[in-house]
Amino acid sequence: MRISAQSEDFDISLEIERLKENRTDLGAIVSFSGLVRDIHGDKIIKKMTLEHFPVMAEKELSKIGELAKKRWPLEGLTIIHRYGELSPGDNIVLVITTSHHRSAAFEAAQFIMDWLKTDAPFWKKEQTEQGEHWVGAKTDDDDQKNRWDK
Amino acid sequence: MRISAQSEDFDISLEIERLKENRTDLGAIVSFSGLVRDIHGDKIIKKMTLEHFPVMAEKELSKIGELAKKRWPLEGLTIIHRYGELSPGDNIVLVITTSHHRSAAFEAAQFIMDWLKTDAPFWKKEQTEQGEHWVGAKTDDDDQKNRWDK
Amino acid sequence: MNLIYFALIRENIGKSSEQITLPNNVTTTGQLINYLMTLGDNYQAAFSQSDLIRLAVNQEYVNLDHPISDGDEIAIFPPMTGG
């Protein structure tokens, strides 16, 4: 399991290659990347600053990864979350899951994203043309996470 | 929508870049790649040959893509399916979905893979140490597809 | 009528395509399969299990009751296993 909270960008192909190495047993690789959007609601986003809780951020990402590995037979897992100043179009987060079968890889990646949204200690501040503000948490995100309780 | 049935390998980063171009509105990019596994059931796979129905293969992949676009608000979509002789570890299929939000991208990619398994005119023949044989269709795959009916 | 075969059905029949002239009493895909099975053991082997037969007429999937005519291209193949 590769976990990283970092300011630098990531390279999806390189990260996929790291999980594949020379393995020939993987049947399915799912990657999710989340990016900064240029619009949020009715506001135009110029920049975004991602604040994080150092050390704890990676610990929480690891915990979420371990939860996913307990639930699905994953062969490999990478979670990278950026912090610092980002612009629209920039990468924020990358989750890659590999498995023998596709449903495990798909579901685990969704689960990790849903948990990460509410449980990883990162906070977004948006710079818009009307000034800057901290992004509020969405009850939607809680609902997305809670659907995995069943 | 980019659709391709091809013998050549694909490059995931390049395909993601094609969908991103210089756009700054995409919030979510999901990629699925399916690979040749070295084991199937209790057999060791040495090679795999993928036969396809030329022209109709791309038409069916397009139809599946259109179905997905009707169901989810996708911004971009790529489906690439290889044919010809492949080895364990080789890429078979790539699906990339982009959307403003992650659930649309995740669900559409899963939907496309589930439909593609039963509806795209490709057939797998495995070369094992015990000889070669055509892979049988799995009722599992029908079930996976049918869950989208509701 | 142009017939094309794929995968195990192609191998069992021993060719990937052929031209045939449709007998007058063959007007559906199901009747075509039954007619082909009279042409030899290779066709019988190819079509012995009807649940393992899929068809496309002019590149559209159809069932065994689909009407056909002499100008059609009929593809016959086993259930798909791509992805």
Next chain:
Amino acid sequence: MNLIYFALIRENIGKSSEQITLPNNVTTTGQLINYLMTLGDNYQAAFSQSDLIRLAVNQEYVNLDHPISDGDEIAIFPPMTGG
């Protein structure tokens, strides 16, 4: 006791961390928040909405009834919005 603040709470309080000595009658996270709110308007603004407060004691998320002691590191922050 070491306190660290993040995001809007950090901005409202006006610092990212501080050392305090815990009064004897403050033994839970909830009591700590109430105590901090007596220290000034900036703290009151930061903690005015209790549903927008999250806490971690020694890097483990806890609720407002969690016991605390002087050696703990307490982080206080709004609900997370990463991903």
